[in-house]
Amino acid sequence: MNATDVQSVPPAASPAHIQQMFDRIAPRYDAANRVMSAGVDLLWRRKAIGRLLDGLGPTPRLLDLGAGTLDGALEIARRVPGARVVAADFAREMLRAGRAKLRADGDLAARVQPQIADGHALPYADGAFDGAFSAFCVRNLADLPRAMRELRRVVRPGGRIAVLEFFRPERSRLFFDKVYNARVLPLLGWAVTGDRAAYQYLPASIAAFRSRDEYAALLREAGFAQVDARPLFPSGVASLVVAS
């Protein structure tokens, strides 16, 4: 596939297109994140993971859905020395980029397990996990209700999920939606990865996604009784949804 093909893909792109897009940008994905968010994505993950782990005990079994290059899974494993993390993603190259980070640390390598898996049909038993983390993945899921039912199924009753995402804003924000997301971000992403289409997909997929409240309602329908959804400091452009 070339960039022109991807550019013509609508925001609700097929899973195969999305998988190929992430495989393509994998080697430069982390660098693009740091530049585009000025490092704030690291703070968002830390905050979300703090909420996820609260009260889950010293040896939790956790799933990172759409784990990508493993930044979230590694943060969890570093914070809780007894945690075991399955880092699931359907893009092989994203996990490959993440695996390189495990090589330097045998303890982390023993506790973080990258696995190829599709969020629509998770290859795990009911209640296999005490909790699940997912950062910037759910917007990409073709059948979101089905994937959220899967997440509910694999997290034990009383377990927790923490989801980071860019939701569709209720009202268009002049700077973020019309200037930064629409114009600056695709240029930065293109400059760092050489892939213009992938970073045009990002704002397009945000605009086509659910709002935070709509996503919270969907989680309730999927069987999560308690759902707390709120914008994150500093800009409110990303949100954290914690549900159990």
Ligand SMILES: C[S@@+](CC[C@H](N)C(=O)[O-])C[C@H]1O[C@@H](n2cnc3c(N)ncnc32)[C@H](O)[C@@H]1O
């Ligand atoms: C924007 S990246 C986020 C990666 C990582 N969570 C992070 O915070 O940097 C989205 C990830 O979700 C994965 N993904 C998208 N749809 C998926 C699906 N149906 N099943 C599994 N992974 C999926 C992509 O392959 C990609 O690695």
